[in-house]
Amino acid sequence: MNFFLFEDEVEMPDELLNEDGQLFSHCKQCHQSLQDPAQPYTLEKVFKRYPNTEKPQVLFEYAICDTCAGEIRGEFSEESAANMQGYFAEKLEAREEEFSEDIHHRMQHCMLLGSPLAEEQEYAVVARGNGSKMLQSQYPFAISVTAMDEMQELISEKTRDLLDDFVGKNFPGPPEFETVPVDGKWVLV
Numbered sequence: 138m139n140f141f142l143f144e145d146e147v148e149m150p151d152e153l154l155n156e157d158g159q160l161f162s163h164c165k166q167c168h169q170s171l172q173d174p175a176q177p178y179t180l181e182k183v184f185k186r187y188p189n190t191e192k193p194q195v196l197f198e199y200a201i202c203d204t205c206a207g208e209i210r211g212e213f214s215e216e217s218a219a220n221m222q223g224y225f226a227e228k229l230e231a232r233e234e235e236f237s238e239d240i241h242h243r244m245q246h247c248m249l250l251g252s253p254l255a256e257e258q259e260y261a262v263v264a265r266g267n268g269s270k271m272l273q274s275q276y277p278f279a280i281s282v283t284a285m286d287e288m289q290e291l292i293s294e295k296t297r298d299l300l301d302d303f304v305g306k307n308f309p310g311p312p313e314f315e316t317v318p319v320d321g322k323w324v325l326v
């Protein structure tokens with residue numbers, strides 16, 4: 138989702154550390170370090186609400202270096218890429234509110250629908266990093282499962298298979314995820 142123009146380097150906020158409270162250290166795809174030396178990357182944390190817990194739980198999380206993200210994007214079908222960009226552009230234009238400068242506000246609202254994530258069962262937070270810094274632009278942003286499901290209608294079988302492959306290869310499913318299949322629809326590279 139290559140739509141950033143200017144990126145400001147700021148401290149990585151705690152919300153964007155991994156589940157162990159650490160910076161994302163390696164690219165999920167090529168396993169190269171993101172920290173030493175510092176590399177630009179995209180990170181994503183997917184959350185799910187369970188009825189028995191107060192706070193949403195991390196369903197899965199990863200970081201991917203710009204080189205690998207570019208390679209995956211390069212394999213998307215042209216039609217899917219155009220449809221997804223069109224969907225983003227249309228939803229962003231339709232938003233009545235200004236895009237908030239407050240990153241905490243952004244991480245609590247769906248960027249595409251403007252709706253509060255408190256009302257969503259699942260959502261993803263996507264951000265950019267460079268080593269230990271966060272790169273701020275349109276990133277970080279959050280997307281609700283409602284918007285993700287709408288976007289699924291717009292992507293081809295081939296692109297969907299590609300994203301499912303990325304997830305299948307990289308998230309073989311530790312025990313705690315066994316009952317919750319990780320879904321390729323959440324991959325926003």
Ligand SMILES: [Zn+2]
Pocket residue numbers: 164165166167168169201202203204205206
């Ligand atoms: Zn990589």
